[in-house]
Amino acid sequence: MEVDLLxxxxxxxxxxNNLDGQLKVAINNGKILAVGENLDFKPREIFDASGCLVTPxxxxxxxxxxxxxxPISINADDCCLARGxxxxxxxxSSGATTFMGLRKYVVERSKTRVKCLLHIALHGLAASGCSAGAGGGESDTLAVLDEDACAQCINYNRDVIVGVKVRLSLDVCNMxxxxxxxxRRALAVAERCSVPLMTHHSVSTVPTQKSLDPKATFGCPGDLRAGDIYTHTFHGYPNTIIDVNTGQVHSDVIDARSRGVLFDVGHGAGAMNWTVAELATSQNFFPDMLGSDLHLVNKDGPAYxxxxxxxxxLHLGMPLVDIINSVTSSPAKAYGIETETGSLTKGLSADVTVLxxxxCDVMLExxxxxxxxxxxxxxxxxVWREGEQIKVTVPVLWPNPDSIEKSLRQKSRQEINDDIAAGYEPRVSK
Ligand SMILES: [Zn+2]
Incomplete structure (x- = not known):
């Protein structure tokens, strides 16, 4: 049988699919046809991946x-698809009143497959930056946090919307x-629609622990449910996952993980702190998903x-297979899209990446x-998307000295950094 690509x-x-080995991947008509050691096909095209990893x-x-x-969104095809x-x-980025623009102009027009979390705020992030410090917060007034509108929008767009988003931070929630x-409202909608809630939690009045009176107050991740997603896991601002008194991952965070709460990196412009990540990973606390939180303020560093x-x-010692899992199967399952993507299962879209x-020898920020x-x-x-090969690019400057200089301004706002954590044990020495 002839096939398009091997x-x-x-x-x-x-x-x-528990696959790890020297295998061939056959693609035909934009779909995965087979993965195996000895595939008896006549390929119209061959890609030689010698010395490389082949992943979903x-x-x-x-x-x-x-x-x-x-104000901060990037182009998915240029910044994501072209990077594999x-x-x-x-x-x-969108809420119930702005979602249809995202659907019509981004989801339906991008080559990248785009799924969305719907913000509990009607306008999403239309008027505020994603990083703390931008003028005006999307949840400053309760009038825009409309549970019914959010739930209805999710129910009408189940093919695209896979969850709810809320940001818990002083400056986006009227101090x-x-x-x-x-x-409370974001949790209620996620519960009502049976979808996960992703929370951003930094410089917040919301404590980590589960509330004793859930009708009155909530804790994060204490009140997150199995399948909910805690993002920006390794930030060092107030509400870091590390207990600043002991250097240990907070017990509420460990409890949340054992309950089934998922932890996303959400690197962004502010949420990856080497010190925090080393402390956590040396205690075997690795992320479930490696979301980049890519946006205009970090695409040229520090996230890239x-x-x-x-x-x-990889530098932090996360096993390679776990890294690949956290950018394929794990997010596919978390967002309920594993019947569309996230594996090389026969019949799925031929979305394949070669890495x-x-x-190298760089000082990465x-x-x-x-x-x-x-x-x-x-x-x-x-990279191939539905069987079509897309041109791959890499960052122009990697690392970028300007990004390092800019990022350094945030160091003094950290509760934990290399200077403060010097006394904690154990440390990873690399
Ligand atoms: Zn974000």
């Missing part, structure tokens, strides 16, 4: 791609006055793209200007 000689890692098309669990409609990411989850109610976030977790682990000597880089080599 990808051969690479190490195929497909965690959803990568999924970025957290980006902002409502381009031009929010075939599926992205827009994490709350904290609306935080608890924003959280999803392969860079993967590179950082290479290259030797976190979001607060701290650097680590990174010696291995995960780089995209080739």
């Amino acid at each position: 990808i051969e000689n690479g190490r195929v890692i497909d965690p959803a 098309g990568l999924i970025d669990a957290h980006v902002h791609c409502y381009e031009y409609a929010t 990411v075939t599926t992205v989850i827009d994490a709350g 904290g006055k609306t935080e608890n109610e924003a959280f 793209d999803l392969p860079t976030v993967m590179t950082k977790f 290479k682990i290259e030797e 976190d979001s607060v200007g701290q650097t680590r000597n990174v010696r291995q880089r995960i780089k995209p080599i080739a």
